[in-house]
Amino acid sequence: AILLQADSGEVLAEKDADSTIYPASMTKMMTALLAIEANPDLDTPVTLPEEIFPALQAQNASLAEFQAGETATVRDLLYGAMLPSGAECCEALARQVSGSEEAFVALMNRKAGELGMKHTHFANCTGLTSPEHYSSAADLAVLLQAALNNETFRTVFTTGQYTSSVTAQHPKGLYMASTLLSRLDGGEVTGGQILGGKTGYTDAAGLCLASLAVVN
Numbered sequence: 001a002i003l004l005q006a007d008s009g010e011v012l013a014e015k016d017a018d019s020t021i022y023p024a025s026m027t028k029m030m031t032a033l034l035a036i037e038a039n040p041d042l043d044t045p046v047t048l049p050e051e052i053f054p055a056l057q058a059q060n061a062s063l064a065e066f067q068a069g070e071t072a073t074v075r076d077l078l079y080g081a082m083l084p085s086g087a088e089c090c091e092a093l094a095r096q097v098s099g100s101e102e103a104f105v106a107l108m109n110r111k112a113g114e115l116g117m118k119h120t121h122f123a124n125c126t127g128l129t130s131p132e133h134y135s136s137a138a139d140l141a142v143l144l145q146a147a148l149n150n151e152t153f154r155t156v157f158t159t160g161q162y163t164s165s166v167t168a169q170h171p172k173g174l175y176m177a178s179t180l181l182s183r184l185d186g187g188e189v190t191g192g193q194i195l196g197g198k199t200g201y202t203d204a205a206g207l208c209l210a211s212l213a214v215v216n
Contacts, residue, residue, distance in 0.1 A: 002137045006212065009145060017138040018119055024200030024208045025062065025085045026140055027127030030108050032078050032156065033147045035093040042075035042152065044096075052091040059128055061087035064176055067169040076164040076174070082156050082198060083176040087126040094125040101125055115142050129204040144210050157212065158196030180211065189213045 002017040004010065011017075036042075050068040057063075064086025066072060072080070074096070080089035094104035101124065108122040123133035147153045160181040163173040180197040188194050197211030 002141050004141050004145065006145060006148065014138070017141075018136050020119060020134050021136060021208075022129055022133065022202060022205035023120075023127055023135040023140060024129075024202045024205035025127045026135075026198050026200045026208050026210045027122065027125070027133070028081045028085060028090055029140070029143055029147055029153075029157075029198050029210060030111065030122065031090045031093060031104075031125045032081050033143075033150060033153055034104070034107055034111060035074060035078060035081075035097055036150055036152045038097040039074045042073060042078070044074045045071050046074055046077055046092050046096045047071045048088055048092045049095065052088055052095075056087045056091065056126075061126060061128060063088050065174060066092075070167050070169045072167060073165055078152075078156050079159065079162040079164070079176055080174075083159065083162055083178045085179055085199065086176075087128070090125045112139070112143075115146055117142055127200060127202070127205075129202050140210050144212070148212065157198070180209070189215060191215050 002014040003012045005012060048066050048068060048070050053068050062085040064080035064084045066088055077089040077093050080086040094101045098104035098107055104125055105122050112120045117139035119136040120139045121132060121134055123130040161177045163175050166173050179199045184194060192213050192215030195212045195214060197209055200208035
């Protein structure tokens with residue numbers, strides 16, 4: 001664990017912050033940031049390829065419930081990746097940005113190097129368990145601090161619920177809720193409030209959270 005002052009980066013508390021961990025779906029913070037940086041127009045249409053679904057379903061990945069062949073916007077997929085932790089949204093964004101997940105993962109690792117994430121290596125865009133996919137609490141705090149400087153990322157990260165644009169498959173749009181904010185009752189931070197966050201869970205990673213709070 002690590003606790004930072006968000007604006008200055010001052011470390012307020014930490015425990016084994018440089019220990020290697022499986023980041024699970026906290027990985028999706030990097031995927032979302034790179035997709036935002038690559039897409040000045042968030043209304044760009046993206047069709048979710050059919051071939052991404054069988055492997056995700058076989059691995060019991062969390063899904064936002066977009067359908068194979070559905071065309072959504074980059075914005076819709078960003079919210080789908082971050083709020084309900086939709087792996088299909090990450091896979092579609094990775095292909096939209098880089099042509100393949102492998103090429104996108106190379107971009108993720110380059111960005112990690114630029115940010116100084118010394119204990120991190122990515123092997124996929126979703127956070128599914130792999131021996132080659134690891135990070136640390138300190139590195140993920142560095143990533144989150146950098147990502148929160150992006151206005152679009154910050155908006156998505158602190159949103160509780162979102163309804164996607166209308167598609168043939170979802171004529172009323174697809175409703176999504178934050179896996180973190182939908183579970184809060186308001187008493188989580190003494191003298192403050194949790195503004196947003198990204199949860200993660202796999203058997204190997206356990207329960208994970210990267211979050212932003214304001215106190216006093």
